[in-house]
Amino acid sequence: MSIPSRIGRYVVRRRIGAGGFATVWLAYDEQLDSPVAVKVLADNWTEDSHVRQRFLEEGRYLRRVESPHVVTVYDAGALDDGRPYLVMTYADQGTLADRLEIEGLTTRQALEVVRQVALGLQALHDRGILHRDVKPANVLFRTADRDIRAMVGDLGLGKALDMSSRLTMVAGTPSFVAPEQAQAEPLDARADQYSLGVLTYVLLAGRPPYTHADLTAAASPGPPPPLSTPERPVPAEAEAVVARALARDREDRFGSVAEYAAALAAAYGDEAGDPGQIAEPWLPLDPELTQPGVRPTASPAAAGGTTEPVPPPRRRRRGVAAALAVLALAAGAVAGLGLGLGLRDDEVEVTDDTGSLTARVPDDWDRAVAADGWVPPNVEERTYPALSVGTAAAWTDPASAAEGVFVGLFPGESLPSLLPQHAECDDHDDPVTESSGDPSTTVVHTGCPGGVTVERVVQVAANRLLWVQVRSADRGTANRVLDSVDTHGL
Known part of the structure; x- marks a missing residue:
């Protein structure tokens, strides 16, 4: 994929990532002197009205929420070929999936991730929005006052709660979705709580509770294996809290993600630390990632107002393989x-x-x-x-x-x-x-x-x-x- 020099008024530096529906570029807002992430709908979905509508809905949902723990949408527009794009917060410290691929987190770091993600999800729920795809790849980190802030992003599967109660599309990542979501039942905020429970399990145990091959398996999960092991002990009180979030029957879960996060912190007591008071920064900063590059300089064709994109830094963050596959081929x-x-x-x-x-x-x-x-x-x-x-x-x-x-x-x-x-x-x-x-x-x-x-x-x-x-x-x-x-x- 060639690198565009500009997307709208934003100077493109490099590609951050790409998925089945969109490509995300690191760009530079010259007017506000700031790096931004620009998400562009993939060209092969331009004519698909359903996918296009889902893409635009993500921007509208994110724009409705004012929370430091939810990715912010600053602007929106369309390319010359009609493809829409969203201008969003640049997560300069990568994703939780990146962190887990390189190294695990301490218990205190894991609990702080859960606390901050819960704040983001609660902000969505308070505004009537369901995320439906909570997983490590959709937890992003950015620097803020030399500390790191966790945010939830990628609402490509997001739904208004009133719509989710009437019509639910079967979608999501099999090992993270709630059973009722896999069964296409009407959903409420407790579906996101279940996914946050799975995320908590991964952070504390170093392994997922389930490895569902598809949504059919996710629809009828058995009891998860014990969270605590001799190698990675977890207090019994904390294990009971996570187990409740992972209850197959949503009526047995907590009333909200905020209630779940509070119960988890209480179960750990002093080990959880005071919210927001973990030794600064609570996750190690990557000094190379915090440098998106110098300001754009005028190209030889400056008369036309164009600028040259800045090349990427030499060190690249390690991405997590989005999915894994097999085929009988030689x-x-x-x-x-x-x-x-x-x-x-x-x-x-x-x-x-x-x-x-x-x-x-x-x-x-x-x-x-x-x-x-x-x-x-x-x-x-x-x-x-x-x-x-x-x-x-x-x-x-x-x-x-x-x-x-x-x-x-x-x-x-x-x-x-x-x-x-x-x-x-x-x-x-x-x-x-x-x-x-x-x-x-x-x-x-x-x-x-x-x-x-x-x-x-x-x-x-x-x-x-x-x-x-x-x-x-x-x-x-x-x-x-x-x-x-x-x-x-x-």
Whole structure:
């Protein structure tokens, strides 16, 4: 995806992230001398009135709420092609998913995250808005007076509570949604409380209570495993509070997220600390992330009032893989050579010969490149766009310790049920299926000859699937490569 120089009156610096429905750019507000995040509807959804309406509703919902713990919408507009965009708070300290991917939180930090997220959710609920997708990726951090503030964001699935009581679309992240949400029942604020309970469990236990493969499994969960373990003990009083938030019957939960957060803090007593009085900052600041760049300088074409976007910093935050997937395909099916590069500090951007696929990879991965397509298994001699790049020509060999990524399109109307096995690896995580946005499934294999192997399949169009395989020495690099993969023209 090319970087626009401007979106409306905002100077674009770099892409922050992208999902199934939108791309988020870090931009600069010249009038207010401040960095902002600009969320733009993806071009493949321009003609979908339902998705467009959901996108605009997110801006309206966020604009109705005045809370330091909810992402603020400052402005809205439309590009020349008609796609709407929202100008929002720039979360300069990344997401909770990023933090958990790099390192865990202390108990005190975890309780402060829950307290602040609960404040944000309560502000939404007080204004009649239900979030419906509370999870680590939607908890954002930003600096405020040299401290860090947690905010809830991404209300792409948000609903007015009066509307949720009449009509509920089945949506959400399976391992975080309340049973009644998975069953498409009328919802109230206790659905968000359940998701916050799952988030609390993850923060305190270092693992989720459930790993539901889909919303069907989430509709009828069994009792969660004990929160407290010898390695990570949790007070019995606190475990009882979290268990109540995770009650299958919403009538057994707390009356509000504020009541739940207060009960959790009371269960921990002095260990929770005084609200807002944790040693400053309560999460460590990342000094590189707090520097979005110097002010834009005039380009040679300054007469037209344009400016040059500032390149990204060398250090990139580690994104969490949005979803994990598997497919019974052989990585060795790639053929041909070719490459398109866009040098960016310690990374390069690679693209296939048709311009349909791009990915950003470490700059030492471009030693063996194939970009002229592939013929997927069980497809009759038809070539589809594909891209393979690695540190050695034999990086796809199961016994090899080389690193690389394969990205390929192939025909299909649903995610495959047949999963590949990696006998060369010692273990693998449970498959994770993402149903919101572009449906996808991913599996992370560990203890492999080169480190980790990740398989992902994404439904990128009604009749097209995208397969991604990454082999990397570490999970952080694999996640960054996974998050950078993009398709064009679909």
